[in-house]
Amino acid sequence: MLVRCKCCNRELRSHPVKTVTCGCPNSLTLRGEVITAVDLSEVVIVEGLSGNKKPDTISKEDMVWQENRRKRKVRKLNFDIK
Numbered sequence: 001m002l003v004r005c006k007c008c009n010r011e012l013r014s015h016p017v018k019t020v021t022c023g024c025p026n027s028l029t030l031r032g033e034v035i036t037a038v039d040l041s042e043v044v045i046v047e048g049l050s051g052n053k054k055p056d057t058i059s060k061e062d063m064v065w066q067e068n069r070r071k072r073k074v075r076k077l078n079f080d081i082k
């Protein structure tokens with residue numbers, strides 16, 4: 001899942017086990033697949049969960065990830081973030 005904070009224009013990719021936050025006053029935070037923010041109307045889901053429509057600019061790496069996710073049918077995967 002890829003989510004953009006309109007407040008700071010950062011894009012955050014959800015991580016199965018880690019909490020990711022954009023760090024701006026809107027405090028967009030992803031915990032697994034749970035999105036929290038001070039103002040959720042300032043948050044855009046760029047890329048939803050597998051099965052949802054994808055943006056045209058999806059990277060190869062993303063497609064592999066989505067594919068693995070579908071095959072294994074598990075909610076939580078361990079992978080290295082860059």
Ligand SMILES: [Zn+2]
Pocket residue numbers: 005006007008009010022023024025026027028
């Ligand atoms: Zn932000």
